[in-house]
Amino acid sequence: MKSNFKLIVFDCDGTLVDSLDGIVRSAQLALAEMGHEQILRPSDVAEVVGLSLVQAFEILLPGATSRENTEAVALYRKHYKHLADAGQLSTPLYPGVRETLQRLQAAGLVMAVATGKSLKGLERNLQELDLGAYFSCLRTADHAPSKPNPEMLFQVLAETGFTPQEALMVGDTEFDLNMGRGAGVKTCAVTFGCHSRQRLALCQPDFWLDRMSDLPLQLGLK
Numbered sequence: 458m459k460s461n462f463k464l465i466v467f468d469c470d471g472t473l474v475d476s477l478d479g480i481v482r483s484a485q486l487a488l489a490e491m492g493h494e495q496i497l498r499p500s501d502v503a504e505v506v507g508l509s510l511v512q513a514f515e516i517l518l519p520g521a522t523s524r525e526n527t528e529a530v531a532l533y534r535k536h537y538k539h540l541a542d543a544g545q546l547s548t549p550l551y552p553g554v555r556e557t558l559q560r561l562q563a564a565g566l567v568m569a570v571a572t573g574k575s576l577k578g579l580e581r582n583l584q585e586l587d588l589g590a591y592f593s594c595l596r597t598a599d600h601a602p603s604k605p606n607p608e609m610l611f612q613v614l615a616e617t618g619f620t621p622q623e624a625l626m627v628g629d630t631e632f633d634l635n636m637g638r639g640a641g642v643k644t645c646a647v648t649f650g651c652h653s654r655q656r657l658a659l660c661q662p663d664f665w666l667d668r669m670s671d672l673p674l675q676l677g678l679k
Contacts, residue, residue, distance in 0.1 A: 461623070462566070462623060462624065462625045462643070462676060463566060463567060463619055463623040463624070464566070464567045464568075464569065464613070464614075464617055464619040464623055464624040464625070465561060465566055465567070465568050465569075465624075465625050465627060465672075465676075466568075466569045466570070466571050466610065466613055466624060466625065466626045466627065466637075466642070467568065467569070467570050467571075467627050467628070468507060468570070468571065468572055468626075468627065468628035468629060468630070468633045468650075469570055469572040469574055469579060469582065470506050470507065470572065470573075470574065470650075470651075471503075471506055471507070471628075471629035471630065471647075471650030471651040471652075472551075472627060472628050472629045472633070472647055472650055473550060473551065473554050473570075473588070473669075474548050474549070474550060474551070474554075474582060474586070475547075475548070475549050475550070475551055476546075476547075476548040476582070477499060477502065477503060477506065477651065478499075478546075478547050479537065479540060479541075479546040479547060479548060480502055480506060480537075481497060481499050481502045482536075482540065483533050483536040483537040483540060484497050484502055484517065484533055485497050486532070486533075486536040487529050487532035487533040487535075487536055488517075488518075488529065490532050490536075491525070491528060491529060491532065493518075495518075497517065501517065502517070503651040503652070504516070504651070504652075505517060506573075506630060506650075506651040507572075507573050507604055507628070507629075507630040507632040507633060507651070508573050508603050508604060508632060509573050509598035509602075509603035509604075510530045510533060510534070510573075510575075510598070511526060511527075511530055511603070512573075512603045513573075514526050514529045514530055514533070517529075534575070537578070541581060548582060548585070548586070550586060550588075551649060551669055552668070552669065552670065553668055553669040553670030554669050555588070556670060557669050557670055557672050557673060558588065558591040559591075560673045560678060561591075561672070561673060561676075561678075562591055564673070564676075564678050566676075567593050567594075567617055567619070568591055568592050568593065569592055569593060569594035569595065569596070569613045569617065570583075570592050570594075570595050570596070571596045571597075571604075571609040571610055571613060571626070571633075571636070572596075572597055572598075573597070573598050573603055573604055573632070574597055574598065575597055575598060575599055576595065576597045576599045576600070578597075579595060579597050580595075583595075593617060594613050594616045594617055596609040596610075596612050596613050597609075600612060603632075604630075604632035604633060604635070604636045605631070605632045605633075605635035605636045605639060606636065606639070607636050607637075607639035607640035609636065610624070610626065610636055610637065610639075610640035610642055611640055614640070614642075621640055621641035621642045622641075624640075624642045624643070625642065625643050625644070625645055625664075626640075626642045626643070626644045626645065627644075627645045627647060627666065627672070628644070628645075628646070628647065628650075629646070629647045629648075629649070629650020629651050629652060629657075630650065630651055630652045630657075631652055631656055631657060631659065631660050634646060634657065634660035634662050635660055638660070643663040643664070644660070644662045644663050644664070645662060645663065645664040645665070645666050645672075646658075646660070646662035646664070646665050646666065647666045647667075647669070648665065648666065648667050649667070649668070649669075
């Protein structure tokens with residue numbers, strides 16, 4: 458990987474944080490409260506991680522009315538917050554994430570997050586994991602249309618002052634990679650998150666990452 462990148466933009470869920478369990482449980486609780494007998498498998502939910510909640514539930518609840526979709530989103534947020542406040546959410550960092558962020562920061566690289574999470578949810582994660590100091594810019598589904606729309610990345614570039622050629626998008630889903638492509642940014646697919654290598658390959662990422670700890674080396678950092 459070339460070392461001329463100055464801005465590294467990370468997805469959150471499935472890239473920095475292994476949060477699928479909490480997402481699945483919150484979605485299951487939301488549907489149960491609505492009276493749905495549908496059983497969501499982790500693989501079902503993994504397919505939509507990265508999208509905004511509205512778009513995710515449009516896929517998880519095909520045929521649902523707009524009102525039902527809005528209710529599902531509200532209930533998901535309620536249950537996710539309840540689990541978080543009760544200390545029942547498991548959202549560990551993937552191996553090597555903290556060390557990698559430290560190395561990138563020490564090398565003078567600017568870092569940002571672009572995620573389908575809400576800003577409140579992202580800030581909660583960053584505070585709980587003590588990661589906030591690493592990121593100069595945060596963009597969420599509260600700021601822009603859902604991935605793969607490239608608007609989040611356009612906003613990150615505008616705020617940080619970098620060109621698309623100076624930026625790298627790191628993510629675990631096709632939504633991340635297609636967002637990067639739409640913004641004219643190089644993309645790096647991580648293989649330990651929600652979408653399979655086969656699905657990611659269809660997006661033709663510029664680079665691959667099997668372990669987060671390999672990113673500094675690929676960037677040419679010593």
